[in-house]
Amino acid sequence: MSEAFLSALRHTLPAEALVLDVERLRAFECDALSAYRALPMAVALPGSEEDVIAVLQLAHAHRIPVVARGAGTGLSGGATPTAGCLLLGMSRMRRLLYLDPLARYARVQPGVRNQAISEAAGHYGLYYAPDPSSQIACTIGGNVAENAGGIHCLKYGLTVHNLLGLRAVTMEGELLELGGTLDCNGYDLLALLTGSEGLLAVVTEVTVRLLPKPQLARVILASFAEVGHAADAVAQLVGSGATPAALEMMDGATVRAVEDFLQAGYPTDVAALLLCEADGTPEEVEADIVQMSRVLRAAGACELRVSDSEAERQQLWAGRKAAFPAAAKLAPDYYCMDGSIPRAAVGRVLAGIASLSAQYGLACINVFHAGDGNLHPLILFDANRAGELARAEQFGTDIAALCVSEGGAITGEHGVGIEKLDGMCAQFNAAELGQFSAIKAAFDPLGLLNPGKLIPTLHRCAEYGRMHVHRGQLPHPELPRF
Amino acid sequence: MLTDLQAQLRQAHAMSVPVRIVGAGSKQGWHAPQQGEALHVGSHAGIIDYAPAERVISARAGTRLAEIQAVLASQGQMLAAEPPDFGGHATLGGALATGWSGPRRPWAGAMRDQLLGVEILNGQGELLRFGGRVMKNVAGFDLARLMVGANGTLGLITEAHLKVLPLPEVETVRVFELPQADAIALANRLCAAPWPLSGAAWQGGLLRIRLSGNAAAVATAQQQLGGEPDVERHWFARLQAMQLDSFAPPSAEQGLWRLSLPQTCPPLLADYPQLIDWAGGRRWLSAPLAAAQAISTSARGAGGHALLQRSQAGWPTAPRNPTLLALEARIRRALDPRQILNRRQGD
Known part of the structure; x- marks a missing residue:
């Protein structure tokens, strides 16, 4: 199956747009959540929307899973390859197509770096507001997939608040043209695609709103x-x-x-x-x-x-x-959390984290977007010490549950990916997770696009649920327990 | 009350009978009639929680917008999207379902931008929560924002959490006498510079620019921008409430269209009377129903769309991209498998 697919892929894209040898594939085996790695079968580097459509149609016909990737700076494993997948690297699509200084928008390809947009807009006294800390490297396509935030979200909003339009291609190779004006016609699919972590469609063009730079x-x-x-x-x-x-x-x-x-x-x-x-x-x-x-x-x-x-x-x-x-100098490894809480709960949650830190015997430092209530506890550990990674992950899961119990969310801006699948079981019940699966199926009935991310299986939640009580009730009472 | 609504929806789902969601009925005459038995949400009302220091308000769907706005104003805060309250009757649920926003939208965001989370009943009567009460939340697909503007076809919104903003210390309006083309150009030039704007609308040869912020900043901007003071009192409030004459029910042969266009789009269909809001992004156009085809074609040609919003001749659906229509139908079935919610008459 994969041989036939690779052969067809070679006919679809030029040789320089394909990575097939194991040595070079290693560069794509993880994103910034480097504890999780897998080798893709191949990497395709499309140069245009037509390439994206052709590659997705081909992968769909051959039933090959596809994972899209921008700069690979994501912290939740959203771009981690699933074993044997085709990785779609969007880095070659990095042209700024059009910038209108009077209408205050820019149309860019998904591989354009976040900061490059503000640099281009700066000539006109404009800028693109969302500024994730990785903005010198991260791409706008990845920002859309993750609904990236940043330091200035409090006043200027997240990615979803700063988009005007999108072009995206479904797993079946269908082109979606979304948005364009301040009012939408039909369902707000622009909002739905933003933060969908590459499960619904592959973004091929982004129209961002530009704001006048404050004086x-x-x-x-x-x-x-x-x-x-x-x-x-x-x-x-x-x-x-x-x-x-x-x-x-x-x-x-x-x-x-x-x-x-x-x-x-x-x-x-x-x-x-x-x-x-x-x-x-x-x-x-x-x-x-x-x-x-x-x-x-x-x-x-x-x-x-x-x-x-x-x-x-x-x-x-x-x-x-x-x-x-700086935190990286304090310990061999750190694990960055992303809980989001009401601002009135900041003091209480910080105290809770301090007591969990003592309980797990792992140091935890805090640096975060306080105004948004978006915490980034950094759990310090040494992966070379037996059991410390598992302990750090358990500590992190407890922090996520603490945020949910305060009426907050397991992730404010980094996304669920593969990292926070257990946390999703704390955040949502079986019916809500079922609704996510149904939406996924409406875009991608075969479940080929970025599989295994964002939506935990009910089986996984049942395992997790043995320890966890959600809103005072055991989740999924309909599932058997062992 | 919630359990009643849930029971009615479960039964409607089981029997596959259509249901039409009714809040206060304030927008009757503004949308196509729907099929089925009425499901009354208006009495599922009340503010559940309001923490001014958190800038978040939570309320049941049947709560009147006017009540929410009054409570917020008493603490110096507001719904920054300025949804129209249709004479004080409109409910929060209806405002979210239609997704209409007011004059401040280009600067402060739309209703969907201020929505933090919802509780809904889907088409099977399942009670679901998406989003929450926090500013940042990327857990799961954004089904909360998807509800906004879906006209109740994806679920019955029962509760919502909204971000609120402080009321500006001072607000003032400057008026410039300009033809349409110049007004659109000037409004956009002002938008592209760091002025404290909160409104830019044109009608009948007058461009009104609303300035909001602290007293010193507004005074400086007013001095530098020039223009005249507005002799019409509360013009922007009447625009927000859709009480200007332009919004009156049209006569038999006439229609009122809402055009969504790129803000800098030059005058379009300028022979017809227009009220231009959002610095050109939204244009209300009065024209004969016979011009429907030309209006739709012009709006699409300019990169936007036109919706017939008021007429005595019904609400024809505007032509749309078939790929998107098919996808939207699948999304609808994902949330409402038997498509019982707010099905249009004739569908």
């Missing part, structure tokens, strides 16, 4: 002697009339790791730091800085520093942006 941005660095005070400050800032452009939190351990790593100039004798940004017209920024400073002081901030220049603002952000590489 001014300033950031406040606020230090706290107690984590609880910083958490309170977050809730009070969100409740006040000013909307921070970004509101990030780092705990003391993260701050010290960052200082060791690149000397951002942060005070290190703190329990937590907040970075709170205001942007807009100079008048808006001035008023917001005054109001935000007042709220921060009232919540117990011991020191405030406000950036006075763009250089200083960049420097204050540099530390936050280096938090993950």
